[in-house]
Amino acid sequence: MIKIDINKKLHGVAGEMVLQVDLEINQGDFVALTGQSGSGKTTLLRILAGLEEAEGTLKVGNEIWQDKETYLKSQLRRIGFVFQEYALFPNMSVEQNLLYVEKDKELCRHLLDITDLSKLKNRLPYTLSGGQKQRVSLCRAMMNRPKLLLMDEPLSALDPAMRTKLQNEILTLHREFKTTTIMVSHDPSEIYRLSNRVVVLHHGAITKDGIAKEVLLQTNGSQKFSFEGELLDIIKVDVIFVAIVSIGQQLVEIVVSEQEKQNLQIGQVVRVGTKAFSPVIRG
Amino acid sequence: MIEAKVIKIENCDSLHIVKFDFEGQALSMMSLELDSSVEVGTKVLLQVKPSHVAIGKNISGELSYSNQLESQIVSINAGKLLCSIKVQIAKDTILESIITNSSLERMELQDGDKVIALIKASEISIAKVL
Numbered sequence: 001m002i003k004i005d006i007n008k009k010l011h012g013v014a015g016e017m018v019l020q021v022d023l024e025i026n027q028g029d030f031v032a033l034t035g036q037s038g039s040g041k042t043t044l045l046r047i048l049a050g051l052e053e054a055e056g057t058l059k060v061g062n063e064i065w066q067d068k069e070t071y072l073k074s075q076l077r078r079i080g081f082v083f084q085e086y087a088l089f090p091n092m093s094v095e096q097n098l099l100y101v102e103k104d105k106e107l108c109r110h111l112l113d114i115t116d117l118s119k120l121k122n123r124l125p126y127t128l129s130g131g132q133k134q135r136v137s138l139c140r141a142m143m144n145r146p147k148l149l150l151m152d153e154p155l156s157a158l159d160p161a162m163r164t165k166l167q168n169e170i171l172t173l174h175r176e177f178k179t180t181t182i183m184v185s186h187d188p189s190e191i192y193r194l195s196n197r198v199v200v201l202h203h204g205a206i207t208k209d210g211i212a213k214e215v216l217l218q219t220n221g222s223q224k225f226s227f228e229g230e231l232l233d234i235i236k237v238d239v240i241f242v243a244i245v246s247i248g249q250q251l252v253e254i255v256v257s258e259q260e261k262q263n264l265q266i267g268q269v270v271r272v273g274t275k276a277f278s279p280v281i282r283g
Numbered sequence: 284m285i286e287a288k289v290i291k292i293e294n295c296d297s298l299h300i301v302k303f304d305f306e307g308q309a310l311s312m313m314s315l316e317l318d319s320s321v322e323v324g325t326k327v328l329l330q331v332k333p334s335h336v337a338i339g340k341n342i343s344g345e346l347s348y349s350n351q352l353e354s355q356i357v358s359i360n361a362g363k364l365l366c367s368i369k370v371q372i373a374k375d376t377i378l379e380s381i382i383t384n385s386s387l388e389r390m391e392l393q394d395g396d397k398v399i400a401l402i403k404a405s406e407i408s409i410a411k412v413l
Contacts, residue, residue: 238365239366276315
């Protein structure tokens with residue numbers, strides 16, 4: 001069990017705010033931390049890692065990392081940290097990067113094995129692709145058998161195919177080592193695939209906490225298929241109207257009747273929804 | 284919108300069939316997860332797309348439509364290919380149906396006709412919990 005009860009004043013883009021987090025995380029949980037930028041996600045990770053100070057207490061199992069009397073230095077907390085940028089030592093080979101953390105050759109071999117990196121162990125980081133570098137970072141973070149693995153948008157710089165591959169490797173590692181993990185992510189598919197709990201931070205405070213399907217499902221009344229978009233135009237066709245709405249990177253058309261049209265104004269933000277029974281899906 | 288009261292909820296895992304009372308007529312809705320605020324006795328506003336409302340006249344035989352509302356046509360607005368028909372399903376509730384003109388002509392629908400508004404249970408949704 002990890003007990004977090006911290007607060008810290010932050011000077012964000014939107015002015016002053018208080019990061020106030022009271023959270024208990026079970027051993028082995030995979031927690032996705034999400035929310036708008038500037039909501040305090042990265043700061044929370046840094047506080048957990050001991051890279052930034054805050055008021056309050058942190059307890060990991062029976063170990064106190066922080067309370068009124070104690071402040072455990074970052075190096076003494078058994079933490080693995082994976083950043084968006086890879087932060088590898090450029091003058092060390094893949095293997096040396098891992099062994100620098102802990103001289104455990106067997107673990108090093110095993111980690112490189114399951115992430116398919118064994119053949120690259122003597123290469124220097126600059127010769128690797130982004131995906132390979134991030135796999136090395138991930139293995140390196142596991143070398144001290146961390147009690148807590150922290151990942152700050154680890155896959156956001158990668159292309160979609162590489163993301164999926166690394167998500168699978170993160171899952172494999174998590175299943176094998178059962179490391180309690182907190183990962184900052186904005187990607188719903190990533191959160192759904194990896195996490196068993198999602199915590200949403202908004203302006204420094206937890207606003208939602210639950211499983212991915214509950215927290216991230218966009219609903220509209222009882223409708224489960226719902227998107228937010230901007231109403232661009234309404235075109236009359238015969239006795240009906242066609243509303244043009246921009247959703248994400250694309251335009252969609254929705255047929256509306258005269259009655260439905262009455263509450264709509266061009267330019268407004270609208271929610272487009274239908275029942276989960278209606279959409280047709282094709283692979 | 285149809286204001287109705289929940290009278291029964293059946294479920295199988297995340298799938299639900301919710302039955303409503305609307306002015307003495309029974310309605311039924313298929314749904315996946317239900318909001319926790321929806322329980323027997325809850326009043327809700329139900330919605331349906333006008334293009335999902337069919338019209339029946341002098342129906343004989345059985346239809347699979349779970350929702351068959353006795354109603355009366357109050358207006359018909361015919362276009363070139365489609366028409367919008369408004370039917371009164373209760374004193375203060377009007378439902379709109381968009382059907383093809385050819386159906387309108389084939390059925391010889393007229394203002395004041397007694398008809399049945401037909402809606403599949405999978406096409407009704409809760410717009411708002413009251």
